[in-house]
Amino acid sequence: MGEQGNGFNTRMLLRELPFVGLGILILTPFLxxxxxTSGRFWGLLIFSGFLLFLSFIDIRCGMIFNKFLLxxxxxxxxxxxxxxxxxxxxxxxxxxxGGGLLxxxxxxxxxxxxxxxxxxxxxxxxWLGPDKLAVALFLAFILGAAAGVLLVLSRGTTRLWMxxxxxxxxxxxxxALYGSRLIxxxxxxxxxx
Numbered sequence: 001m002g003e004q005g006n007g008f009n010t011r012m013l014l015r016e017l018p019f020v021g022l023g024i025l026i027l028t029p030f031l032x033x034x035x036x037t038s039g040r041f042w043g044l045l046i047f048s049g050f051l052l053f054l055s056f057i058d059i060r061c062g063m064i065f066n067k068f069l070l071x072x073x074x075x076x077x078x079x080x081x082x083x084x085x086x087x088x089x090x091x092x093x094x095x096x097x098g099g100g101l102l103x104x105x106x107x108x109x110x111x112x113x114x115x116x117x118x119x120x121x122x123x124x125x126x127w128l129g130p131d132k133l134a135v136a137l138f139l140a141f142i143l144g145a146a147a148g149v150l151l152v153l154s155r156g157t158t159r160l161w162m163x164x165x166x167x168x169x170x171x172x173x174x175x176a177l178y179g180s181r182l183i184x185x186x187x188x189x190x191x192x193x
Contacts, residue, residue, distance in 0.1 A: 031045055040084055051172055054068060059163055064120055072123050077091070080127075086128065090129040117164045
């Protein structure tokens with residue numbers, strides 16, 4: 001089924017843009033406080049915009065469309081080529097790892113994870129590199145599981161559906177901003193034992 005047949009149209013895009021703009025306004029101080037106006041700041045601001053937009057679309061349509069993932073992947077590769085975020089080789093390898101891992105989960109879950117989530121995992125790898133991708137996926141699964149438990153407890157049934165893309169996006173954003181520090185804390189905990 002084509003993307004138009006799955007509930008996406010141009011009016012929906014126009015409805016989501018104000019929310020994305022508002023989200024960018026809210027997130028900018030966090031990015032600026034951590035990065036100043038470096039090239040990395042601008043790269044992560046663009047990354048944040050993509051993640052917000054994909055999250056709103058996934059919540060609204062239940063899908064993450066290729067027409068938005070491809071520009072995000074290409075922009076990530078350009079950022080990698082400019083060495084603003086990740087070494088290009090590491091970005092490509094992490095893209096394969098992220099997409100591959102989520103593809104295995106998709107196969108094992110009998111459709112519990114969508115193809116857009118798999119592709120978003122690959123795109124997150126391009127933007128984040130292997131270390132921060134691991135943090136992003138860990139956070140996404142923890143956040144998604146917590147939300148799932150809360151949803152089951154509040155609704156009293158396990159027959160619920162929720163999109164995973166917003167959790168991948170939250171995990172990716174948190175990993176981009178705080179991933180190095182989270183890895184450092186984890187390593188310190190391991191060496192203490």
